[in-house]
Amino acid sequence: MSDRELESPSGRRTPGLTRCGSHAPGHAPHPARVQLCRDDAAEHWEVVIVMGAVDDVVTLALGADLQRWRNHDAAHLAAQVRDCGPAAFLNTRLGLLFLRAWPRDQSAVFSLQPAEHPAAPCRS
Numbered sequence: 001m002s003d004r005e006l007e008s009p010s011g012r013r014t015p016g017l018t019r020c021g022s023h024a025p026g027h028a029p030h031p032a033r034v035q036l037c038r039d040d041a042a043e044h045w046e047v048v049i050v051m052g053a054v055d056d057v058v059t060l061a062l063g064a065d066l067q068r069w070r071n072h073d074a075a076h077l078a079a080q081v082r083d084c085g086p087a088a089f090l091n092t093r094l095g096l097l098f099l100r101a102w103p104r105d106q107s108a109v110f111s112l113q114p115a116e117h118p119a120a121p122c123r124s
Helices: 031-037 074-084
Strands: 005-007 013-015 045-054 057-062 065-070 087-091 096-099 109-111
Touching (some): 045 074
Antiparallel strands (some): 005 013, 045 057, 045 087, 057 065
């Protein structure tokens, strides 16, 4: 399997999981930040629908509102959405998106940053 492919829970090969050592917003989620989400109050959580991704910008539907976020590996996020569906949970305090496949699939959590902010470079 190449660096640009992963085995998904369904057994299909999906593109993604860029090898990145950066834990800046929009890059690889830091495990400690994922753990911090467990104890967050309900006001920090929103149910969202992942509408799609173009380049490194992901569009989420929050009710009738559309929000644009940036993620360095939006192709992997889109592939995960195809596998497990578009419904997700967004932790607004930490900017983490949890797809329905999480926690059984650790690659189904994504760090986001507002799309209007420039992306920080990846680190290898």
